[in-house]
Amino acid sequence: GVTQSPTHLIKTRGQQVTLRCSSQSGHNTVSWYQQALGQGPQFIFQYYREEENGRGNFPPRFSGLQFPNDSSELNVNALELDDSALYLCASSLDRVSYNEQFFGPGTRLTVL
Amino acid sequence: DQQVKQNSPSLSVQEGRISILNCDYTNSMFDYFLWYKKYPAEGPTFLISISSIKDKNEDGRFTVFLNKSAKHLSLHIVPSQPGDSAVYFCAARDYNQGGKLIFGQGTELSVKP
Numbered sequence: 001g002v003t004q005s006p007t008h009l010i011k012t013r014g015q016q017v018t019l020r021c022s023s024q025s026g027h028n029t030v031s032w033y034q035q036a037l038g039q040g041p042q043f044i045f046q047y048y049r050e051e052e053n054g055r056g057n058f059p060p061r062f063s064g065l066q067f068p069n070d071s072s073e074l075n076v077n078a079l080e081l082d083d084s085a086l087y088l089c090a091s092s093l094d095r096v097s098y099n100e101q102f103f104g105p106g107t108r109l110t111v112l
Numbered sequence: 113d114q115q116v117k118q119n120s121p122s123l124s125v126q127e128g129r130i131s132i133l134n135c136d137y138t139n140s141m142f143d144y145f146l147w148y149k150k151y152p153a154e155g156p157t158f159l160i161s162i163s164s165i166k167d168k169n170e171d172g173r174f175t176v177f178l179n180k181s182a183k184h185l186s187l188h189i190v191p192s193q194p195g196d197s198a199v200y201f202c203a204a205r206d207y208n209q210g211g212k213l214i215f216g217q218g219t220e221l222s223v224k225p
Contacts (some may be wrong), residue, residue: 002155031212031213033215034114038121038217038218039217039218040118040201040203040215040216040217040218041156041213042213043203043212043214045214046212051171056211056212056214087201088155088156090155100158101158101213102155102158103155103157104146105154105155105157106155107152
């Protein structure tokens with residue numbers, strides 16, 4: 001399945017954070033979502049074969065990387081209090097396999 | 113600008129009865145709709161989907177209905193079971209936006225024995 005690390009993370013405002021995701025084997029597409037408390041997941045961006053393939057309404061301080069070994073990263077610079085949320089990654093076989101988007105358990109980020 | 117809305121934050125149903133979860137959307141360019149189920153400390157799990165060219169899709173106890181003229185979809189669970197207790201998200205796909213999913217806020221379903 002899809003795994004994410006770490007499970008929980010506490011950072012202070014202004015710091016930088018890297019969240020990691022391991023996709024299901026053979027999946028070439030990974031999407032990242034931010035889920036604030038009481039809200040649904042919000043699309044941050046999608047990576048397809050190591051290139052960004054679509055982005056939501058998030059500032060450039062949110063960036064990502066996808067590696068050939070089924071792993072990917074979400075980086076957030078200059079953390080703000082509003083960045084506190086659950087961050088979910090989802091992998092799929094390709095860009096349009098929305099039915100088969102498999103989500104990880106998420107990383108809970110708290111910014112103090 | 114909330115393009116996908118679930119106006120009921122919670123729903124409580126007796127075991128064996130029907131659960132109906134509702135979702136409204138505003139973007140007529142959405143071409144696919146999905147329902148996800150989420151347990152605490154787990155990621156969302158795909159449940160059922162429907163193409164915009166259909167009005168009904170059924171999978172076991174789960175049926176999704178789509179009313180395009182009203183821009184409304186609903187998920188019916190019959191019969192409801194205690195294990196169905198979870199948060200349900202509806203999501204919509206805009207093919208023109210690279211296939212990204214837009215989620216509603218979620219409805220917490222509680223099925224009481």
